Amino acid sequence: MANLITSCRILLSLLLLFFPALSPGFYGLYLAAGLSDMLDGFVARRTNSASPLGAKLDSMADIVFLSVCLIKLLPVLALPVWLWVWVGLIALLRLVNILSGFVRRKKLVLLHTRANKLTGALLFLLPLSLGFLNISYTAVPLCALASFAAIQEGHFIRTGRDIS
Secondary structure: OHHHHHHHHHHHHHHHHHOOOOOHHHHHHHHHHHHHHHHHHHHHHHOOOOOHHHHHHHHHHHHHHHHHHHHHHHHHOOOOHHHHHHHHHHHHHHHHHHHHHHHHHOOOOOOOOHHHHHHHHHHHHHHHHOOOOOHHHHHHHHHHHHHHHHHHHHHHHHHOOOOO
């Protein structure tokens, strides 16, 4: 059941591509996808059906959701250059972590650290705040946390510490 919910998040994420960014339909699908992200883990733990496959599927669903949101939101946001650079550096560090994990462990390593989970939660809330908060201000704490999470993840990967 949890994997079905996670699969629905992938479908909901892809459906976002067909709605204008920040429209009511976009926000409805966005919220449904976000709620499914919270629900799948709860269901997996509650039904004792958590599995490595489910964790990988969850990570892939997160990547699809994030990618679609970036595709839809970045063109409508007026981001300052310094923020583009910071986000680019975080993305580069995350890519290095993925490659490092693959080289060291011969598998895809996507760690679910507390810092990564908190970053994901704040990143999820960011589009919901666009109507009343300036992104230049909200992005600073989010990017600071995301930077810490990426550095921590890289450290855990290189030292062999596994957080799930």
